[in-house]
Amino acid sequence: MALAQEQQTSLLDERKDTASTWFKTLRDQICTAFETLEDELSGGNKADMEAARFERTPWNRADTDQPNESGSVLKGGGEMSIMRGRVFEKVGVNISTVYGTFSEEFADKIPGAKDSGGVFWASGISLVAHMQSPLVPAVHMNTRMIATSKNWFGGGADLTPMFPDEEDTKAFHGAFKACCDRHNPSYYKEHKDWCDRYFFLPHRDEPRGVGGIFYDYLDTGDWDADFAYTQDVGQTFRDIYPEIVRRSMNEEWTEEQREHQLIRRGRYVEYNLLYDRGTQFGLKTGGNTEAILMSLPPEVKWP
């Protein structure tokens, strides 16, 4: 019995390693793909700027069992990658692996955290891109593995065009439908609907963008299958978003289009600060504020 438990623990540890190593690999692949777009730019209003590169900043929490101001114990760390460029006005790609003990108040809200005595582990990749061109959609992608007394995957990606374009929307949804269908015929409908419900601003009665997919608490009992799906979501994003960017990044835009973009970005801020669970989770467990708020747009207007 003790041996079985030990094997379980070591299997879980191995899986945690596998997942967090993957998030790092995916980060590297995405950063390379985005830097390639910076190099490729040949038109639009910013082609005379230099192609940018990501800057990486690692961070670590103090290795202490003292609860922080939020009442949680949070250890581990991560790496922020940020690029301010001529295609990507501001894009943040963060990876992190954190662990510790949730405050009691917080543990009540997380599956399996009561039974783990609040003990948790979480690893993931999180990305938000705000583009120079108002003709290129903003985008968000995130995948993660979380472990308490249970463990599961969550994630998704959603597209936020300033001027919705049917081709872009079709390409994005088409890619994620194909991805979902490779794993489970019911995933696309379920995870698309979840995305539509989740990325919605009730106070504006508006969706955040044109959707995508969103899923959480994915634990079918087959860890390898759930991980394979989560990997595929990341790879699908890595391949389809650059295609969408290429489609319009070289077009000129007008001052009016830029103004519209700055105002639409306000909705992104409202969503992230009022509703986004990742932001709330991060800020309320004493996470890294700079990394969490890297999602906020570089310039915004509420005229």
Add this chain to the structure above:
Amino acid sequence: MALAQEQQTSLLDERKDTASTWFKTLRDQICTAFETLEDELSGGNKADMEAARFERTPWNRADTDQPNESGSVLKGGGEMSIMRGRVFEKVGVNISTVYGTFSEEFADKIPGAKDSGGVFWASGISLVAHMQSPLVPAVHMNTRMIATSKNWFGGGADLTPMFPDEEDTKAFHGAFKACCDRHNPSYYKEHKDWCDRYFFLPHRDEPRGVGGIFYDYLDTGDWDADFAYTQDVGQTFRDIYPEIVRRSMNEEWTEEQREHQLIRRGRYVEYNLLYDRGTQFGLKTGGNTEAILMSLPPEVKWP
């Protein structure tokens, strides 16, 4: 007994009228004072713009007992006053008088709302000013009367300089200390400390600005005295803020100072969307989104 109850009700109705009429009067006085500042501008970077005037937009909720999406019944209305000018880049002065029934979830959080079966009435004035000049502090002021099975006043004012200036801070606090002292010798310390605790961004470990006063649930048993204090808070604001604006509105500012202002405004957005109870209260009871979010700055950067 029935007569006594009727007299109680009619006295409360009279008080509601008195309070909401005052908020309107104060709104008129403040708008006039702010328009005078627009006229007086003679220097700085925007003196060649035209002096602006407030635009007023009344709004009304549907007169229905159907709960809105938030589960609350909300009737009544208000008036937004907004000015986009050469001194005031964007200032909103809102008054509203709303009533109805809170959703059960919300009623649990409001004093006396359980005993009233969720029935409430609320009237107030709320103001946020974002200035053209980074040398002139932004400001917030709000006072309100709320009635459930209890009734009370709340409000306050706080100053958010981009470049804190000792003279400005002293003038602001000095005026509110004198105001408080006219009513109760313990108010200034209590309401200043409340303000410092309340207008604080835990995720940044930063105060929002240089403080001021904040109070809520004020019900000493002497309605006239509580109302007189609330009126004085409004009048004190009306008199001291224009003085502070005059002190630096005619000075030139640099591009660097403007950049700093746009970044500091980001903190204002973070506070309002993450923590401000008025914003949360408004959005979660299905209030008027345009009026509530008028507090957001016209232009912001998170570089």
